[in-house]
Amino acid sequence: MPVKTAVLPADDPAAIARAAEVLQRGGLVAFPTETVYGLGADALDAAAVGRIFAAKGRPADNPLIVHVAAPEQARALARAVPPAAEQLMSLWPGPLTLVLPRAPVVPDATTAGQDTVAVRIPATRPRWRCCACGRPLAAPSANRSGRPSPTTAQHVLADLDGVVEVILDGGPCAVGLESTVVDATRPVPMVLRTGGLSLEALRTVVGAIDMLSGQDPEAMSRSPGLRHRHYAPRARVVLVAPGEAAERGGSTVAVMSQQPRPPGFVGEWKVMPTALEGYAQELFAALRELDAPEIETIVVETVPEVGLGRAIADRLRRAAER
Numbered sequence: 001m002p003v004k005t006a007v008l009p010a011d012d013p014a015a016i017a018r019a020a021e022v023l024q025r026g027g028l029v030a031f032p033t034e035t036v037y038g039l040g041a042d043a044l045d046a047a048a049v050g051r052i053f054a055a056k057g058r059p060a061d062n063p064l065i066v067h068v069a070a071p072e073q074a075r076a077l078a079r080a081v082p083p084a085a086e087q088l089m090s091l092w093p094g095p096l097t098l099v100l101p102r103a104p105v106v107p108d109a110t111t112a113g114q115d116t117v118a119v120r121i122p123a124t125r126p127r128w129r130c131c132a133c134g135r136p137l138a139a140p141s142a143n144r145s146g147r148p149s150p151t152t153a154q155h156v157l158a159d160l161d162g163v164v165e166v167i168l169d170g171g172p173c174a175v176g177l178e179s180t181v182v183d184a185t186r187p188v189p190m191v192l193r194t195g196g197l198s199l200e201a202l203r204t205v206v207g208a209i210d211m212l213s214g215q216d217p218e219a220m221s222r223s224p225g226l227r228h229r230h231y232a233p234r235a236r237v238v239l240v241a242p243g244e245a246a247e248r249g250g251s252t253v254a255v256m257s258q259q260p261r262p263p264g265f266v267g268e269w270k271v272m273p274t275a276l277e278g279y280a281q282e283l284f285a286a287l288r289e290l291d292a293p294e295i296e297t298i299v300v301e302t303v304p305e306v307g308l309g310r311a312i313a314d315r316l317r318r319a320a321e322r
């Protein structure tokens with residue numbers, strides 16, 4: 001049954017009260033975080049969580065992140081909090097998700113049957129507090145499965161109009177990339193997904209940290225999200241080295257480059273920020289914008305893999321996968 005979708009300002013107390021009411025009766029609310037917009041439901045209500053999977057067309061084996069407002073609320077969802085997880089929690093609120101041993105209160109629907117639960121405290125501004133309903137919120141990115149993550153309320157509306165009851169509009173997301181996911185159940189924590197918090201930032205609070213490698217035979221079971229196609233516009237995405245897009249022009253081509261448009265270039269040319277923070281903020285919006293009906297190929301010049309560049313390069317590689 002289609003619903004009427006309301007887009008309401010995220011800093012308006014009446015809008016927050018309406019969102020809380022929808023969440024309390026098991027409905028879906030899209031909300032802004034510093035990373036990307038989330039599609040939220042009560043994380044402890046299996047039926048409500050089931051509605052998220054249906055709305056997104058999300059594969060049932062891909063677990064959700066649970067958003068909480070305070071560390072105590074995170075601890076209540078975990079059977080135990082290992083020492084490394086305690087250290088990493090000092091980086092909250094922020095673009096960091098911790099995978100912890102799951103407490104029995106968290107339903108299978110939320111964790112896709114995993115014995116672990118992923119939690120984070122988003123640095124949401126305005127702080128509408130994702131516990132508006134007093135409950136933890138399960139939320140994947142508020143896009144249809146496989147599409148670029150939404151970084152504005154308009155992106156959410158484009159994907160989920162008639163599916164989500166309320167979209168809280170908090171403006172463009174400050175970080176623009178999803179959170180970094182760290183498995184904190186291991187003696188040495190492991191980055192399962194690079195994201196808005198860099199490896200360098202993680203290393204300021206924990207001594208040793210591993211990175212999940214695609215070669216790891218257990219990679220798929222450790223990070224179920226890796227199984228699925230991601231971030232892909234309709235047009236084909238092709239990655240080239242910096243400086244190489246100039247030769248790839250054509251009337252059905254769009255380029256994303258940190259360089260200015262070369263003289264005489266035929267096609268769209270989108271100049272991306274040189275600073276990686278700015279690039280990250282604009283990445284998903286640029287992929288959506290360039291994915292116009294007449295465009296067949298989006299040619300993207302790669303970025304250096306340092307700091308946020310690791311997560312940007314990861315999203316670009318996944319967008320280019322077929």
Ligand code: TXA
Nearest residue numbers: 035037038063064114116117118140141178179224225
């Ligand atoms: O920034 C973000 O993380 C955004 C905002 C809304 O918080 N959310 C987000 O959710 O990106 P989603 O569902 O698009 O990605 C969640 C990732 C997936 O790769 C999933 O496999 C992984 O987190 N994940 C969730 N629970 C997990 C668990 N128990 N063990 C391992 N990976 C888990």
Ligand code: MG
Nearest residue numbers: 140141149178
């Ligand atoms: Mg997602």
